[in-house]
Amino acid sequence: MCLCRMAVWWLLSLTALLLTLHDGKAEEGPVPLVIWHGMGDSCCNPLSMGAVKKMVETQIPGIYVLSLKIGNSLPEDMENSFFLNVNKQVEGVCKELAQNPALKNGYNSMGFSQGGQFLRAVAQRCPSPPMRNLISIGGQHQGVYGFPQCRGEISHICDLIRKFLNLGAYTRNIQDHLVQAEYWHDPMNEEEYRNGSIFLADINQERHVNEIYKKNxxxxxxxxxxxxxNDTMVDPPDTEWFGFYKPGQSKETIRLQDSSLYTEDRLGLKEMEKAGKLVFLGVEGNHLQFSQEWFNKNIIPFLH
Structure with missing residues (x-):
């Protein structure tokens, strides 16, 4: 009788163990999500990041969502999106993520506008805790060469404005204190961009190849x-798919796949595309304009 009960107990224990191993993800719960907002926004604006957080939580019950606040208050968070050195921002976020016990087993990330390339920097520089999926919504991965809502290739005045911005964009003082200058990419002066950009040129391997960035x-x-x-805020919109202006001019753009970054595979993007890791999605709308239906259909599947 005792042997019978013992056998039943072992059988039930083994069954429970196998079920746990088989359905490990269900036991762990949903993968946490980290969100980084764009220029002039804040972590918790109910009309932007707050609404996105709510959409995700509705679609994935029980998910832990961390919307990054860069600073000690919402006004400081907004101000830092313009004036706090991006490398310092990334360093601070890396420390915050490493110290958060909810993220220790890994997380997905979602960056809006400039938050897209900032989170890519986190992926390249800080592999622990591990980032699983990176979702860049309107991120400027090859930088920008134009003023918001002022496309230089279709307006003479806007072209003059961006040429004027070039005069000081790569000075050390501007690079240290103006966030948008740190991903300003002048295709007419690629050497000056490579030597002067303290953020984008680094994470895009423009000066030398950092194998750790590539591996991470x-x-x-x-x-x-x-x-x-139909983006009027980002010039050129192709940068959101890692494309950019052909070097030496500011009219014709080239795809990621035709760029030296890809053909030389300095970041490993060519290898990632062959492995099916790159996903290119498009929206028929202006900058960050998408419907909840589109979001639920196209983005939510990458957050599970």
């Missing part, structure tokens, strides 16, 4: 890039 980025399961086809 390839640890991603998926790198999702969302481009807004």
């Amino acid at each position: 980025l390839q640890l991603l399961e998926k790198f999702v890039m969302v481009k807004f086809f």
